[in-house]
Structures are given as structure tokens and as C-alpha cells.
Amino acid sequence: MDKTVPSGAAMLLAFIGGIEAPHGFDTVYGNNQAKLAKPLTSMTIDEVIAAGPRWTRSFGSSAAGFLQFMRATLLRLKKKLRLSGKELLDGPMQMALGHELLKERGFDEFMAGSKSRTAFGLGLAQEWASFPVLTPTVKGAGKAARTLKRGQSYYAGDGLNKALVAPERVEAMLDKLKAPAAAPAPVLDVAAVTAPDKATVERVQQQLKDLGYTEVGGVDGKVGTMTATAIRAFRADNGLPAGDGIDDDMLLALQKARPRTIAPERANAAPEVVRDKVPEVKANWLSKVGGYIVGIPAAAGALLKGSLDNIPVARDYIDPLTSIASDVPGWVWLAGIAGIAGALVLVSRHGEAKGVEAFQTGARR
Structure with missing residues (x-):
């Protein structure tokens, strides 16, 4: 079977797949692919x-x-295309079968x-x-006939399916397939991009x-500051016009994109470098330093207080520190302060280490 798919058909199939299964070729209904014994693309037809x-x-x-x-669709295509059934249902095969459905x-x-x-x-x-249907459509005949509104799924009302993309976006994609090729603009015209619906933003x-x-x-389905930042980064990494808009070129690129790679200088970034880039890492570092500044003198004081209590000169210097709670030995207060400071140091060190690790692995950008 020839698996060659024309560019226009491939573009449309990528658009369809981005709506039907944004998690890719291994998707099974309800995103239950993790429950399979092996990936769908490793299974035969x-x-x-x-x-x-x-x-x-x-x-x-x-x-x-x-x-x-659907199972019935695979059975029909297998027979129509004279497939043996031993072929893998991998990405190229899925696109080739999809091309047949388009035809x-x-x-x-x-x-x-x-x-x-x-x-x-x-x-x-x-x-x-x-x-969705692109115009009001009568489905069925006689008493069973019902009229679908523009924008509804052809199978609306079955309790299982609903349209997940606006008809305007479908029309824009179909028009784009037939539009003559034009030189790419250096910057994305955000104003010309149709505002994506919430479901599309969530998928992106x-x-x-x-x-x-x-x-x-x-x-959350909202293009806020963080989402806009991620979109700009993705567009830059994938050679798309600059901007933070979601257009069909970006949706197509998302289907083909590989996981983001971490540059060596980032993966091996020293803690002092990360501190300058990630505010919470710097905050944890400052808390750790503060803990040391308070904790070390307090710990030293706790150790010395007991031994110095009987030395009159030393007592004259230390007693003012503990006069507020005269019933509690001074070394206890100092030990408590040292303990709190020590806990602050441990928590801050852990937070700093996790922040550095998140930056190096790309979990925090």
C-alpha cells in the first residue's frame, strides 16, 4: 500500500487529528492509552x-x-485496500488510511x-x-428527521459525541488548502487570527x-501571560512567525513537534547561575543564608551558656538576653533559636536544590 500522502491532505489530517486526538497516534478513546499492554502504534491492524x-x-x-x-472502519479499509492485517497501525499507516477516508x-x-x-x-x-456541519442540515427522513444547527456535530444527541471545533475554523482550514502559496510573513498578524475557543486553547x-x-x-483554556510565553517559545523553536497567537500553522506544528530539548548549558547550570534566573531559588538561598547567620551564633551560645553561667563576668554579658523569661534557662532559649534556624536552613536548602533541578531539567522555565 502506498503511504504517500499529498501535502494538502496531510495538512488537513493534522488539523483533524489535533481535534480528534491531540495526544497523538497512540491515543485510544477517552485517552485510555496508558491502560494498553503496548502502544497502539506497536499493534497490528x-x-x-x-x-x-x-x-x-x-x-x-x-x-x-x-x-x-472505529473498528468497523478499520475492517472496511482492510478489505478495500487488500491489507493483510499484519501491518502496524503506526503513524504513516494512520495517515495513509486517513487519506483514503478523505478521498x-x-x-x-x-x-x-x-x-x-x-x-x-x-x-x-x-x-x-x-x-461540525457548516450549514443547517436535515438528518434522517420522515418522522425520524431532525434538523442540525450550524456548528453541531452530525451525531449530536447520541450522548457520546459533540462538535469540538467551531465551523469558522473548519472553513478557514478548507479555504487555506485551496489558497495559492504565499511567502511567509516575518511576523504573525495576531489580529488576523480567529480567537480560538476554550477547548482548542486547552488542547494547545x-x-x-x-x-x-x-x-x-x-x-484552563485561557491565554494568559504564562500560556502566551509558552506559545512564543514554541513558535520560536519551530520556525513559526513570532507572536503569541494560535493559528493553523501552529496547530499543525504541534502535531509534528518533538519534545523540547534542554541545552547543555542549562542542564549543567551552576546554582549561582540559576539564582539569577529563578526568583524562588534566590529567595530560598537568602533564607538559607539567614538561617546560618542566626543559627550558628545561637548554637554556639547554647553550648557556651551552660558552662559560662557560673562565671560572673560572662553571666553579666549573657543574662540580658534571657531576662525576659527568667524561669527558663538561657541555653534553652538559644537552643530553640538554633533549632528553628536549623530547620529554616534545611527547608531552604531543599527548596533551592529542587528549584535548581527543575530549571536544569526544564520543569521550571
């Missing part, structure tokens, strides 16, 4: 087909892979201009439940975290 009924019982659906192939839904006709954007969009919605945030852009912060 026959193994995935055989596991389908079990996944449906356990996870709620047999949908698998970057494009969420079945009229991709070639759409690109040639003989099928409208709305009609092709309906085909995509019929194939991938997370995609999770993908950035998975790739090592931990400065993204939490996955």
Missing part, C-alpha cells in the same frame, strides 16, 4: 480490530489512533472545485464526530506541557 469490542466495553468506544478509527468524502473533488466547501464539510462531519496548553513547555502553567 488485526490486533486493534480484535481489541475493539473489549475497548468498547471498557472505554465506551473502539475509536483508536490520531484520527480515531471517500470527496477531498479530490473539493480540491478540483467540483464539490463545495459546505458539501465537503458535511462529509468530514459524517466521518469525524468532533467536526496540554500539548505544550507534554512537549516540555512547562511555562504554559495550568490547563
Whole structure:
């Protein structure tokens, strides 16, 4: 089977997969891939087909892979393409099968201009439940007929599926496929980028975290300061126009990107270097130094107090320190201060070490 996928089809499939399965080619329905004995991309087509009924019982659906192939779809494509079933359902195979699905839904006709954007969009919605219909659509006939609103999933109402992408974004992607190639702009025109919906932002945030852009912060569906910082870093690392907007080029790049690498100078950064870059590391270091400044004299005083109590001259110097609580021996107070200072040193040292480690490994940027 020829696994060559034209660039336009590959771009559309990457867009579809980013909506259907943002965690990639090993995804199974409900993001239950961690429960599999081995990664999906290490399984053969026959193994995935055989596991389908079990996944449906356990996870709620047999949908698998970057494009969420249903068991029935794999069975049909296996027969149509005359596959043996021993082929791995790896990334290239998933993209090749996805290309076949696009062709079945009229991709070639759409690109040639003989099928409208709305009609092709309906085909995509019929194939991938997370995609919306682009115009009000009547589904079914007779008494069973129902009208779907623009933006609804073709399978809305089944209790399992809903549209996860706005119709405007689908239309923009389809228009982009047919637009003539243009020289890339040096800077992203953020104003021209359609504001992403919350679900899209959440997927982007999770993908950035998975790739090592931990400065993204939490996955909350909001493009705040931390998320914007992570987006700018990702765009710079992947040769995209500068900016903090989420556009289709970035969504495509997220699907192809490899985990962020840590530069040697960062991985081996000395603590004093990290202190200048990470505020909390410096704060822990200052607390540690303060603990030493207070703790060492207090500990020394505690050791000396008992032995010096009977020396009149020494007593005259030390007694003012303990006169507030005359019932408690002075060495006890000093020992307490030393203990608190020692605890502060230990906690601060631990925090400083963890901060340095987080910076070196990229967990803190």
C-alpha cells in the first residue's frame, strides 16, 4: 500500500487529528492509552480490530489512533485496500488510511472545485464526530428527521459525541488548502487570527506541557501571560512567525513537534547561575543564608551558656538576653533559636536544590 500522502491532505489530517486526538497516534478513546499492554502504534491492524469490542466495553468506544478509527472502519479499509492485517497501525499507516477516508468524502473533488466547501464539510462531519456541519442540515427522513444547527456535530444527541471545533475554523482550514502559496510573513498578524475557543486553547496548553513547555502553567483554556510565553517559545523553536497567537500553522506544528530539548548549558547550570534566573531559588538561598547567620551564633551560645553561667563576668554579658523569661534557662532559649534556624536552613536548602533541578531539567522555565 502506498503511504504517500499529498501535502494538502496531510495538512488537513493534522488539523483533524489535533481535534480528534491531540495526544497523538497512540491515543485510544477517552485517552485510555496508558491502560494498553503496548502502544497502539506497536499493534497490528488485526490486533486493534480484535481489541475493539473489549475497548468498547471498557472505554465506551473502539475509536483508536490520531484520527480515531472505529473498528468497523478499520475492517472496511482492510478489505478495500487488500491489507493483510499484519501491518502496524503506526503513524504513516494512520495517515495513509486517513487519506483514503478523505478521498471517500470527496477531498479530490473539493480540491478540483467540483464539490463545495459546505458539501465537503458535511462529509468530514459524517466521518469525524468532533467536526461540525457548516450549514443547517436535515438528518434522517420522515418522522425520524431532525434538523442540525450550524456548528453541531452530525451525531449530536447520541450522548457520546459533540462538535469540538467551531465551523469558522473548519472553513478557514478548507479555504487555506485551496489558497495559492504565499511567502511567509516575518511576523504573525495576531489580529488576523480567529480567537480560538476554550477547548482548542486547552488542547494547545496540554500539548505544550507534554512537549516540555512547562511555562504554559495550568490547563484552563485561557491565554494568559504564562500560556502566551509558552506559545512564543514554541513558535520560536519551530520556525513559526513570532507572536503569541494560535493559528493553523501552529496547530499543525504541534502535531509534528518533538519534545523540547534542554541545552547543555542549562542542564549543567551552576546554582549561582540559576539564582539569577529563578526568583524562588534566590529567595530560598537568602533564607538559607539567614538561617546560618542566626543559627550558628545561637548554637554556639547554647553550648557556651551552660558552662559560662557560673562565671560572673560572662553571666553579666549573657543574662540580658534571657531576662525576659527568667524561669527558663538561657541555653534553652538559644537552643530553640538554633533549632528553628536549623530547620529554616534545611527547608531552604531543599527548596533551592529542587528549584535548581527543575530549571536544569526544564520543569521550571
